[in-house]
Amino acid sequence: MSENVYPGFGILLVDDEPDWLGSLALTLETYGGINNIKTCSDSREVLSLLEEGGIGLVLLDMTMPYLSGEEVLKQIAEQHPEIAVIVVSGLNQVETAVRCMKLGAFDYCVKTDEADRIVGSVLRAIRMVEMRSEFQEVSSRLISRELSHPEAFSSIVTADRSMLDIFSYVEAVAKSPQPLLITGESGVGKELIAQAAHRLSGCRGKLITVNVAGLDDTVFADTLFGHVRGAFTGADQARRGMVEEAADGTLFLDEIGDLSIPSQVKLLRLLQEREYFPLGCDLPKRLRARVVVATHQNLSAKESAGSFRRDLYYRLRTHRVQIPPLRERRGDIALLLEHFLAEAAETLGKKKPTPPKGLAQFLSTYSFPGNVRELKAMVFDAVSVHRDRMLSMDSFVKAVESAQAEAGPTQAAAPKQNPFSGFDELPTFSDAAAFLVHEALDRANGNQTLAARLLGISQPALSKRLKMRHG
Numbered sequence: 277m278s279e280n281v282y283p284g285f286g287i288l289l290v291d292d293e294p295d296w297l298g299s300l301a302l303t304l305e306t307y308g309g310i311n312n313i314k315t316c317s318d319s320r321e322v323l324s325l326l327e328e329g330g331i332g333l334v335l336l337d338m339t340m341p342y343l344s345g346e347e348v349l350k351q352i353a354e355q356h357p358e359i360a361v362i363v364v365s366g367l368n369q370v371e372t373a374v375r376c377m378k379l380g381a382f383d384y385c386v387k388t389d390e391a392d393r394i395v396g397s398v399l400r401a402i403r404m405v406e407m408r409s410e411f412q413e414v415s416s417r418l419i420s421r422e423l424s425h426p427e428a429f430s431s432i433v434t435a436d437r438s439m440l441d442i443f444s445y446v447e448a449v450a451k452s453p454q455p456l457l458i459t460g461e462s463g464v465g466k467e468l469i470a471q472a473a474h475r476l477s478g479c480r481g482k483l484i485t486v487n488v489a490g491l492d493d494t495v496f497a498d499t500l501f502g503h504v505r506g507a508f509t510g511a512d513q514a515r516r517g518m519v520e521e522a523a524d525g526t527l528f529l530d531e532i533g534d535l536s537i538p539s540q541v542k543l544l545r546l547l548q549e550r551e552y553f554p555l556g557c558d559l560p561k562r563l564r565a566r567v568v569v570a571t572h573q574n575l576s577a578k579e580s581a582g583s584f585r586r587d588l589y590y591r592l593r594t595h596r597v598q599i600p601p602l603r604e605r606r607g608d609i610a611l612l613l614e615h616f617l618a619e620a621a622e623t624l625g626k627k628k629p630t631p632p633k634g635l636a637q638f639l640s641t642y643s644f645p646g647n648v649r650e651l652k653a654m655v656f657d658a659v660s661v662h663r664d665r666m667l668s669m670d671s672f673v674k675a676v677e678s679a680q681a682e683a684g685p686t687q688a689a690a691p692k693q694n695p696f697s698g699f700d701e702l703p704t705f706s707d708a709a710a711f712l713v714h715e716a717l718d719r720a721n722g723n724q725t726l727a728a729r730l731l732g733i734s735q736p737a738l739s740k741r742l743k744m745r746h747g
């Protein structure tokens with residue numbers, strides 16, 4: 277991973293005036309942090325430069341000796357359709373602009389345009405090229421459905437398709453110098469994904485995690501950037517900031533949605549300039565870490581509401597993954613249950629207990645607002661109190677009931693699947709009811725209260741049914 281280069285592909289500036297090439301390169305670097313730039317002042321050399329590879333975007337002058345911009349544009353469109361071209365002309369001519377766009381140019385700018393207009397156009401083109409190559413990379417991985425480094429995800433227990441797709445994506449963008457944004461409800465496993473991204477990045481340094489929730493701006497700056505000795509009253513010792521601790525590794529900023537606006541400005545500056553100043557120090561230090569951020573908040577809504585800066589939001593969302601809540605991957609509940617039972621037994625020095633039949637099914641009727649963390653806590657609690665070989669269902673029922681009572685009646689019910697949809701011949705009502713009652717009692721080990729719960733009826737209603745059947 278090259279650290280201080282943006283974007284990840286080269287941008288070729290083509291113009292016969294070397295002075296303009298120099299000033300355009302400076303504008304792009306100053307206003308857009310764009311520094312992966314090559315220049316060419318002879319239009320006849322453009323194609324051979326593109327053949328060498330590594331260029332994703334060309335900024336092309338129109339009026340040049342030898343080959344005109346329009347001719348070069350035609351050649352690029354034919355031979356390198358994957359390369360985006362922005363025409364930067366000395367003249368504002370609508371007809372030429374239309375012709376260029378028809379030939380496939382991404383945009384048409386005029387040299388006298390404000391710097392903002394040209395830089396904005398280049399940033400959009402960069403994003404388009406990035407998205408296109410990201411899409412190709414991800415879709416080829418999704419088609420092959422294979423991970424090159426499955427071991428990087430070994431701590432994440434799942435068999436869910438959407439989670440496996442996320443693994444492919446994280447692997448595809450692992451070596452990118454751009455930040456990775458991980459969103460999802462609390463307890464879904466965002467930190468585990470950050471750890472996997474770090475393992476895959478190939479960075480030699482450490483993974484440094486900073487939870488930025490509740491840090492005021494001064495503490496945020498001090499934590500990240502550190503200070504020199506004597507920077508403020510009481511600063512008897514210099515402090516290395518976390519950005520430095522994470523050098524050649526990954527800086528993981530958790531709860532990024534809680535950052536104050538002044539801290540957001542500092543973070544944006546760090547990402548854009550890849551430089552920072554420890555408090556009391558005049559010499560800038562370089563950011564030498566990959567940045568991964570996470571939040572359980574809806575950043576897009578925060579951005580619309582004005583509490584999250586738009587420029588930072590766009591900078592952060594270059595690569596992003598949204599981890600689904602546990603209730604949207606119920607198939608994982610049984611796997612996670614087994615995993616946490618073994619982990620809890622080992623941690624607590626007990627023999628792994630046998631889960632009661634129907635436990636996974638019972639748990640999958642619950643919406644788990646605290647996601648995997650809540651399931652883990654339930655299992656650890658149940659294992660710590662249990663004595664017999666067979667784990668008791670009671671502690672799970674109590675945990676679910678008290679969580680539901682706390683959440684109140686608005687708690688969403690689990691979406692139901694129709695178990696009969698595949699049947700050619702349907703059972704009668706009374707047969708279906710009898711089978712259901714039998715299965716529920718079996719799963720609940722004869723415990724009528726639990727069986728009634730599994731069936732969604734009261735215990736007296738179940739016992740009435742049983743009496744009717746036997747009587």
Ligand SMILES: Nc1ncnc2c1ncn2[C@@H]1O[C@H](COP(=O)(O)OP(=O)(O)OP(=O)(O)O)[C@@H](O)[C@H]1O
Pocket residue numbers: 431432433434460461462463464465466467468469530571572612615648649652
């Ligand atoms: N798929 C999984 N397999 C195994 N353990 C998991 C899985 N998902 C989450 N966990 C465990 O659940 C707990 C919560 O996970 P984690 O801290 O990664 O969640 P988070 O999304 O970062 O939460 P928060 O938003 O509160 O920071 C951790 O103990 C983690 O190890």
